[in-house]
Amino acid sequence: MFSFARVWKTKEVRTSLLFVFAMLVIFRVVAHVPVPGVDPSALMNFFQGNQFFGLLNIFSGGTLENFSVVALGLAPYITASIIFQLLGMIVPKLEEMQKEEQGRNKINQWSRMLTVPLALLQGYGLVLLFEQQSGSTLFAGGSANLMTTLLVMVSMTAGTIFLMWMGELISEKNMGNGISILIFAGIIAGLPSYFSQSLALYDRSQLITAIIFVVLTLVTIAAVVIMQEAQRNIPVQYARQMRGSRLSGAVSSNLPIKLNIAGVIPIIFAISIILFPSVVAQFFMNARTPALRAAAEWALQMFQNQLVYGIVYFALVFAFTFFYTSVIFHPDQVAENLQKQSGFVPGIRPGKPTAEYIAWVTNRILLAGALFLSLIAVLPLLAQQITGNATLVIGGTSMLIVVNVVIETLKQVEAQMSMHEYEM
DSSP states (O other), X not given: OOOHHHHHHOHXXXXXXXXXXXXXXXXXXXXTOBOTTBOHHHHHHHHTTOHHHHHHHHHTTSOGGGTBTTTTTTHHHHHHHHHHHHHHXXXXXXXXXXXXXXXXXXXXXXXXXXXXXXXXXXXXXXXXXXXXXXXXXXXXXSSOOHHHHHHHHXXXXXXXXXXXXXXXXXXXXXXXXXXXXXHHHHHHHHHHHHXXXXXXXXXXXXXXXHHHHHXXXXXXXXXXXXXXXXXXXXXXXXXXXXETTEEEOOXXXXXXXXXXXXXXXXXXHHHHHHHHHHHHHGGGTTOSSHHHHHHHHHHHHHHHSHHHHHHXXXXXXXXHHHHHHHHHOOHHHHHHHHHHTXXXXXXXXXXXXXXXXXXXXXXXXXXXXXXXXXXHHHHHHHHHHHHOOTTOSSHHHHHHHHHHHHHHHHHHHHHHHHHHHHHO
């Protein structure tokens, strides 16, 4: 039974939680430090009713609306991680490195190094994107000149590296994934203004619509909790073994397979990818070649289309769910570990047949998990069409991230408590 009083009395766990809380306070302070030269009023007007940039704002942890030094959030670092994970599937040497601790550390170091040029590139693209989408300048002194652009790029790159460092420090405390916790903090910080803006659009004549909105929110939260905790138990039997001079009896157990093994990572990956074409297109808006300029304009128009945006977003989340699951879950290794422990699935031969059976079960339940994640991702688009409320930006994704981070953090705290009590 989870008890906050018991957690607070444990010095190691209490210290870790206070450290994480201090990091989140620092993150929220830095999130309100704007880059030099930005016009706050112009930025506020630009974000009103813009769903595309509302999505980017949530992904950056609520820092983009202030155009702060951490406005890019952790997007460059996540993009770098995606690149190396994709390369690991096609480059045999990287695939072997991912199986070893030392190799994974080396790949993580390369991901950090790749984050710097990606942050510079995305920072420059973000300045161009804001300038062209707003129709007017967002900087106090007029359009961004060379020095202003360089200052913004360097400031936001330094902010991304700072957040990456904070995320790794949080992860080292074993209180959850630091990247997800920082995004969670940004979402929670923006909830009061989000709900106030949503409720402000309703008058007494729309009371029923407001009630429906609240009920749907509660139902979505309940569904997220149920789906996140849902799992399929595969029965496992352990053979009799000699322990000293005694023969121990057979033991029955279960191998739990979660419905959503990948968590919220597929949605984070999908957001990173879906924003990338619009950022890149900004570099070719003023190209001398008509074909490149037309392609850039077409890309921007396509991703501003609600239907196209929803379909692409749905497909990316669905695909990344299967992709990331294949990266972190390996049926061959699970079957090998069971065989080493003298365990077997009743009716299935050990070794390759067991691995094939586990993969078959995983793919079946993963189909439901992928559909659930994809529907949660596009839920706000559907809700916006039904209610006509433009402030419903990505509520489904936000709730999924919040619920997932809370559940994962509570489990990590409980594991730390159990370990501490066992050591005592």
